[in-house]
Amino acid sequence: xxxxxxxxxxxxxxxxxxxxxxxxxxxxxxxxxxxxxxxxxxxxxxxxxxxxxxxxxxxxxxxxxxxxxxxxxxxxxxxxxxxxxxxxxxxxxxxxxxxxxxxxxx
Amino acid sequence: xxxxxxxxxxxxxxxxxxxxxxxxxxxxxxxxxxxxxxxxxxxxxxxxxxxxxxxxxxxxxxxxxxxxxxxxxxxxxxxxxxxxxxxxxxxxxxxxxxxxxxxxxxxxxxxxxxxxx
Numbered sequence: 001x002x003x004x005x006x007x008x009x010x011x012x013x014x015x016x017x018x019x020x021x022x023x024x025x026x027x028x029x030x031x032x033x034x035x036x037x038x039x040x041x042x043x044x045x046x047x048x049x050x051x052x053x054x055x056x057x058x059x060x061x062x063x064x065x066x067x068x069x070x071x072x073x074x075x076x077x078x079x080x081x082x083x084x085x086x087x088x089x090x091x092x093x094x095x096x097x098x099x100x101x102x103x104x105x106x
Numbered sequence: 107x108x109x110x111x112x113x114x115x116x117x118x119x120x121x122x123x124x125x126x127x128x129x130x131x132x133x134x135x136x137x138x139x140x141x142x143x144x145x146x147x148x149x150x151x152x153x154x155x156x157x158x159x160x161x162x163x164x165x166x167x168x169x170x171x172x173x174x175x176x177x178x179x180x181x182x183x184x185x186x187x188x189x190x191x192x193x194x195x196x197x198x199x200x201x202x203x204x205x206x207x208x209x210x211x212x213x214x215x216x217x218x219x220x221x222x223x
Binding site: 031032034041042043044045046049087096097098099 | 148150151210214
């Protein structure tokens with residue numbers, strides 16, 4: 001079983017839509033969780049950390065569900081510029097999920 | 107803040123030669139740096155974790171004698187791909203984690219695209 005699993009998508013959503021991604025992890029002792037976005041042929045950039053109580057940054061909301069061992073990312077009011085691959089990262093060793101491809105359609 | 111540079115950004119080399127890639131944290135100190143490789147349309151695969159002043163920890167399946175890692179200072183780690191072969195062609199990305207206690211996020215360099223002919 002992989003350390004971290006994501007639905008690779010692709011997710012094609014219209015502008016203004018709300019979209020959510022989940023990412024499951026296998027190690028129940030995991031302590032650190034992050035969402036990164038990666039644009040084509042570029043390095044990943046930190047989008048947000050995921051805290052136990054959930055956290056929000058503008059249109060982006062991240063949540064952690066320890067009981068079911070998954071993290072989620074919610075994007076509201078999708079913009080064209082949100083089109084990218086979203087990677088979840090779990091634990092200090094930074095095992096990446098396979099990434100979820102999002103395309104926002106005008 | 108939290109800028110990581112990587113050099114070179116692109117390299118083409120002949121089969122059998124060695125290539126060195128540098129990763130620098132420009133505005134912070136990093137006790138730990140990570141090296142990843144990424145094939146087209148795939149996620150990043152962790153190759154090794156590099157700690158300043160000690161030997162790198164390699165992931166299963168990564169040959170330590172082929173991918174030499176040196177983390178000589180708190181701001182510099184190098185990856186040398188020895189005797190490169192075409193199958194080593196990939197996008198190599200480093201990242202660095204800040205020294206500060208309790209900070210687990212990491213910041214990525216822009217990557218090095220290696221092509222072995």
